[in-house]
Amino acid sequence: MKRTVLYRAGGALGLLLVLAITFFFYPKSSDGDAPILRVAVYEWGGYAPAVYAQETGLYMANGLRVELFKATSPAQMNEWFRDGKVDGICGVVLTDLLIMRSHGEALQGVLLTDYSTDGDVILSRADQISISDLSGKRVSVDRMNSFSHVFIQRMLALNGLKESDVTLVELPFDQVPDGLIRGEIDAGHTWSPAKEMGLKVNLKVLAKAEESPGIVMEVVAFRESLLKAHPELIRTFTRVFFEAQKQVLEDPLAAATHMKAFYGNEPAVFAESFRSMHFFDLAANKEKFDGESENSVFVTAKMINDLLVSSGLVQTTDLYKTALRPEFVESQ
Template identity: 25%
Template sequence: MAILNSCTSKAPPTLRVGINAWPGYEFIYLAQELGLYKKSGLDVRLIEFSSLSDARRAYERGQIDALGTTVIEVLQSRENSEKSLQIVSISDYSDGADIIIANRHITDIKSLKGKEVGLELASLGVYVLARALEKNGLTLNDLHLQSLDQQSLTEALKAGELDAIVTYPPSNIQLLTDPNFHTLFDSKAISGEVLDVIAIDQQFIQQHPAIVRQFIAAFESAYQYSLTHPDQAYAIMAEREGITANEFEIALTQGIKMIRFSDQADYFKAHGKLDEVIQRTDKVLRESQQIKGIDHTKDIKSSLNSPGKQ
C-alpha cells in the first residue's frame, strides 16, 4: 500500500513567478539560489521581465501565477483582466529609490511643463510622476509623455530625446554619476505610498494556500539570511541585476525600507496601512485616467496574511 501511495501521489504544482530588476524583489531570487524552495518541497519557476508592466501583462495572459509588483500594477491588472491578483505580502516601500531624473537645464518640477518626459505608462511611474506634479500644481496633461522600458528611457535621456524620466534602481545608478543629470523628485517625498508587494492569482491562493505560505516564508528566510550574511547575499543579488554588490547595498539600504514578517499584520489589518495605500493609489490612478471602471479594491488583500491567519 505504501508503494501504491508513493506512485500515485501528485507532484506539487509549479508556481510561476515574474520578477524584474528591483532590489526589494531580489529576495525571491535569493531564496531560489539558497535552495529554500526545494527545501520546502516547492516547485517555483522564476521568469524574468524587463519592466513591471511586462510582468503584469504576462500575468494577464496567464503566463505567470505570481509576481513582485506594486499596488499600482495590482489595481491596473484588475482593471484590464478578468483574472484577480491578490496581495499576499508586503516586501518593502520606496523611500527615495523611485525618482524623476532630468537634464541639468530642468531646475524643478514646474519646469517640466510642456517638456518631453519618459516613463513606463500603465505602471508605477505614472503614480510617482502624478504625485510629483500634484505637489507642484501640474497634471499629466501638462507634459508630453513617452512610454518606454527602463533601458530605453535611460538611452533616450542620454541622447537628449527626453527632458526627464521616471526611473529606479538599478537603472538610475549610472545616470546619477553623470553631471549632466540630476534628481528632481524622489519617493522620499511620498514615503510609504509606493508599496512593493508579492501578488498571486486568487484562484491559485484558494487552491494551494500552503504553497503560498511556504513561498512567503522562503522570501522571509532569504531576507534573514541577508542580514546575517550580507556580503554573500548582496553579491548573489547584485550579479543578477548587473551591478556591484556595493551598488546593490546602497540601493537597498538608502532608498528602500524592507517590511519584516512581524510587521505584516499592521498592513493587512482592517483600515490598516495597506488599506490607506490602496485607497490613495486608486484615487490617483482614477484622476489620471489610468483606471476608469468599477471598484477594484474589494478583496484585493489575501486573507492568508490578515491578523489571526498567521
C-alpha cells in the same frame, strides 16, 4: 443499454477532460504532490528574497518547488501573468495590481515586500532646477497607464502641475539617461540601476518617491485560482520569503553575491541599491495588513485607487477592497 453506456462513456470523458485541464494548468513537481509555483521576478532589492531562497536551497528545504522566470522589466512580468506563463509575480507595484484587476486579471497580493524611497526618481539634466520648471517640457513614463504614469502624475501634482502642463512620452526606464543626454526628453521617471547610471554622468534628481510615501509600494501576488486551490502552498512560500528576507538584510553583500549567477549583476551595486527602499518584514506586514490601523496598506491602496479614478485610468472605486489577501501573512 446503449444509452447507459454512452452516458458512462461521456461521464468518463468529461472527468478525463477536467483532470487534463488541472494537470496542464498547474504543472506538477517531480514527486507529484503539489504544483510547481511559476513566479516572475525582476532585479529589485525588495524581490531579492525570492531569488535568494532559490539560490540557497530554502525552497527545497521546505518542500517547495518554485520555478523563477527572470524578467527585464515590471511590464514584462505583468505580461507573463496575462499570458499564463506564470501564476505569481514577485513583485508587482500596488498601482499596477489595481490596474490589472480593473482589466479583469484575477491577481491578488499576499505580502508586501517594500516601498521605494529614493529608488524611484524623476531624473533630468542639470539645467532643470525643479519640477515646476517642467511646464511645457517633455517628460517620460516607463509605460502609459501604469504605476510609472501615476508616479509622474503624483509628483507633478505635489508641485502644482497637471499632466496637461507637460508632454508625456513613453520611454523605458533604462533608456532615460540616454534619452536625457540625447535631448529626446527633459525629464523622466526611472529607478535603480538606471538611476545610478544617470547620476554618474551628472544627471540630476528632481523628485523622489519618498515625497509621497507608498506611491511605489511592491507586493507579491498570485493567481486567485492558485490561492483557492493551494492555500497551504502560499502560506509556506510566505514563510520562506520572510526567512530569506531576514538573511538577505543581515548581510546584503553576501546575499547579493549568492544571487549573482541568477541576476548576472554586480553584487556590490545591487546590495547598495537596498538603501533606496524601505523593506517590510513579517512584523511590518502584520501591522500594514491591519485594516483598523491608520498605516494600513488598505489606506494606501484606497489613496492610489482614488488617484487612478480621478486621472481616468480606471473606473472602479473599490478595487482596493479585494486586491489583497491578508490571511497569508496573518497565519504566520
